[in-house]
Amino acid sequence: MFATTLTAEQRLEKGVVKIMSHKRYAALAGVMMIGDRQVCDNTPTAKTNGRDEWYGRQFIEGLTDPELRFLILHECYHKLYRHLTTWKALFNINPDLANRACDYVINLKIMEENSDNFAVMPEGGCLDNKYIGMNALQVFNDLRDGDDQKDKDGAQGEGGGQGEPLDEHDWEGAQELGAEEQKQLSRDIDQAIRQGALSAGKMGADVERLLGDLLQPQIDWREVLRDFINNTCAGRDYSTYARPNRRFIGMGHYLPSGISEEVGELVIGIDTSYSISDHEINMFLSEVVSICETVNPERVRLLYWGSNVVNDEEYDHDRLSDIASSTNPRGGGGTDVRCMVDYIRDKDINAQAAIVLTDGELYSGWGEWNIPVLWVVKNDHDKNMIAPVGKTVHISSNH
Numbered sequence: 001m002f003a004t005t006l007t008a009e010q011r012l013e014k015g016v017v018k019i020m021s022h023k024r025y026a027a028l029a030g031v032m033m034i035g036d037r038q039v040c041d042n043t044p045t046a047k048t049n050g051r052d053e054w055y056g057r058q059f060i061e062g063l064t065d066p067e068l069r070f071l072i073l074h075e076c077y078h079k080l081y082r083h084l085t086t087w088k089a090l091f092n093i094n095p096d097l098a099n100r101a102c103d104y105v106i107n108l109k110i111m112e113e114n115s116d117n118f119a120v121m122p123e124g125g126c127l128d129n130k131y132i133g134m135n136a137l138q139v140f141n142d143l144r145d146g147d148d149q150k151d152k153d154g155a156q157g158e159g160g161g162q163g164e165p166l167d168e169h170d171w172e173g174a175q176e177l178g179a180e181e182q183k184q185l186s187r188d189i190d191q192a193i194r195q196g197a198l199s200a201g202k203m204g205a206d207v208e209r210l211l212g213d214l215l216q217p218q219i220d221w222r223e224v225l226r227d228f229i230n231n232t233c234a235g236r237d238y239s240t241y242a243r244p245n246r247r248f249i250g251m252g253h254y255l256p257s258g259i260s261e262e263v264g265e266l267v268i269g270i271d272t273s274y275s276i277s278d279h280e281i282n283m284f285l286s287e288v289v290s291i292c293e294t295v296n297p298e299r300v301r302l303l304y305w306g307s308n309v310v311n312d313e314e315y316d317h318d319r320l321s322d323i324a325s326s327t328n329p330r331g332g333g334g335t336d337v338r339c340m341v342d343y344i345r346d347k348d349i350n351a352q353a354a355i356v357l358t359d360g361e362l363y364s365g366w367g368e369w370n371i372p373v374l375w376v377v378k379n380d381h382d383k384n385m386i387a388p389v390g391k392t393v394h395i396s397s398n399h
Contacts, residue, residue: 008039008055008057008060008061009039011060011065011068012037012039012055012060012068012072014065015065015068015069015072016032016037016072018065018069019032019069019072019073019076019119020032022118024113024118025073026196027193027196028073028076028080028196029196030191030192030193030195030196031076031079031080031189031192031193031196032072032076033192034051034079034185034188034189034192035048035051035052035053035079036052036053037052037053037055038052038053038054038055039054039055039056039057039060040054040055040056040057041056041057041058042056043055043056043057043059043168044056044059044168045059045166045167045168046059046071046074046075046166046167046168047075047167047168047169047170048075048078048079048084048167048169048170049084049170049173049174049176049177050078050079050082050083050084050085050170050174050177050185051079051174051177051181051185052173053075055071063122064120066117066118066119066120067119067120067121067122069118069119069120070110070114070119070120070121070122071122071166071167073110073119074103074106074107074110074166074167075167077106077109077110078102078106078169079189080189080193081102081105081106081136082186082189083102083136083169084169084170084171084173084174085174085182086136087101087102087136087137087140088171088174088175090136090137090140091169091171093144094140094144095171097140097143097144098136098140098169098171099165099168099169100126100139100143100165101136101137101139101140101143102136102169103125103126103163103165103166103167104126104127104128104131104134104136104139105131105134105135105136105139107121107125107126107127107166108127108128108129108131108132111127121166122166124163124164125163125164125165125166126162126163126164126165126166127162127163128162128163130142133321133325134321135293135321137293138321227391228353228372228374228391232352232353232372263295263296263297263298263352264297264298264299264351264352265297265298265299265300265301265349265350265351265352266291266295266297266299266300266301266351266352266353266354266355267300267301267303267340267344267349267351267353267354267355267371268288268291268300268301268302268303268354268355268356268357269302269303269304269305269337269340269354269355269356269357269358270284270285270288270302270303270304270305270329270357271284271305271306271335271337271356271357271358271359272304272305272306272310272329272330272331273305273306273307273331273333273334273335273361274306274331274333274334275335275359275361276331276358276359280359280378281329281331283378283395284357284376284378285323285324285327285329287357287376287395288302288323288357289323289324291355292315292320292321292323293320296317296320297317297320297352298316298317299314299315299316299317300314300315300320300323301313301314301315301349301351302314302315302323302327303340303343304329304330304331305337305339305340305343306331306333306334306335306336306339307333307334307335307336307339308333308336308339309339309340309343310330310331310333311328311329311330312343312347313326313327313328334363335358335359335361335362335363336362336363336364337356337358337362337364337365337366337367338364338365338367340354340356340367341367341368341369344371345370351371352371352372353371353372353373353374354369354371354372354373354374355373355374355376356373356374356375356376357376357378358375358376358377358378359377359378359379360375360377360378360379360385360387361379366387366388366389366390367389368389369389369390372390372391373387373389373390373391374390374391374392374393375387375390375391375392375393376393376394376395377392377393377394377395378394378395379394
């Protein structure tokens with residue numbers, strides 16, 4: 001047992017302060033201040049509902065200071081990734097594998113950040129390098145594949161991977177938060193991330209390395225895309241969107257209720273004209289990743305455009321997870337979305353629909369499209385901007 005004259009409460013507070021004052025994690029200070037944090041006698045390890053955090057007294061007493069810092073970061077990252085709301089559907093399928101999948105993602109990130117042992121994972125936590133670069137859904141599917149294989153072999157097991165979850169995950173508690181509480185929590189986290197990135201950037205911290213893959217999409221794509229895909233792609237596979245498709249789940253994949261299993265090729269266009277900042281491009285890319293995770297299309301054609309299409313990247317279904325690490329944004333020039341329309345026609349791209357991410361400052365109109373188009377507009381000056389063709393949704397840096 002760790003010998004100390006400090007109480008569990010004092011050690012927890014000390015760990016939080018140590019993390020917030022460290023240059024590496026300065027950008028997390030705002031997120032760490034969200035919600036309540038307390039020590040409990042009846043909590044075996046630790047847990048969060050996505051806002052509040054609970055730490056077991058005996059568990060803290062058995063950890064070294066670096067291990068306790070790891071645990072605190074672990075709970076903080078559950079908040080950043082919004083695990084308790086984003087992946088609730090996985091919990092409904094298999095609670096144990098959902099817990100493990102989320103932990104594998106978080107633990108790998110914290111380990112990669114702490115080669116100096118500022119934070120050290122407690123012994124026995126979920127860790128497997130084969131999950132590097134995966135999100136929780138991909139890890140979940142791999143774990144379940146391993147679980148199914150063991151069942152076929154007549155063996156007992158809990159899927160692939162190694163180790164046990166460090167903490168409990170309060171999925172039910174997250175759902176008990178009211179709709180307005182959840183919306184406010186999302187706004188608070190978004191604001192804390194942006195303010196933290198700004199403050200840490202002034203200190204010279206590597207904000208992109210810390211927060212680049214944690215900047216969550218600001219749109220509820222499961223709601224927006226459900227409507228868009230339902231109206232543009234309905235009738236190609238099955239008629240009801242009331243529940244997940246059993247055949248698709250049996251293949252080792254889980255899509256949100258209401259998303260078609262036969263979504264074909266999507267063209268996604270990112271505005272990289274002179275009016276778009278690097279921050280906005282990163283914001284757009286986070287939305288692209290979310291689109292692919294949510295819709296799971298057969299193929300994605302990613303176009304970077306300004307006055308012309310300056311880069312064309314093709315991703316088949318088995319490479320969708322590589323977009324964030326493989327993509328090469330290029331830009332410059334004016335903002336003429338007609339170049340996308342012409343490019344799709346000239347290249348004879350047989351897309352089922354197009355999704356265009358832009359600031360909406362188009363000097364030559366919105367184009368004449370012959371396929372369904374969803375406009376994702378980031379324009380804080382004109383939040384009522386509506387495209388005359390297709391469907392329009394807005395994201396805002398103040399959301």
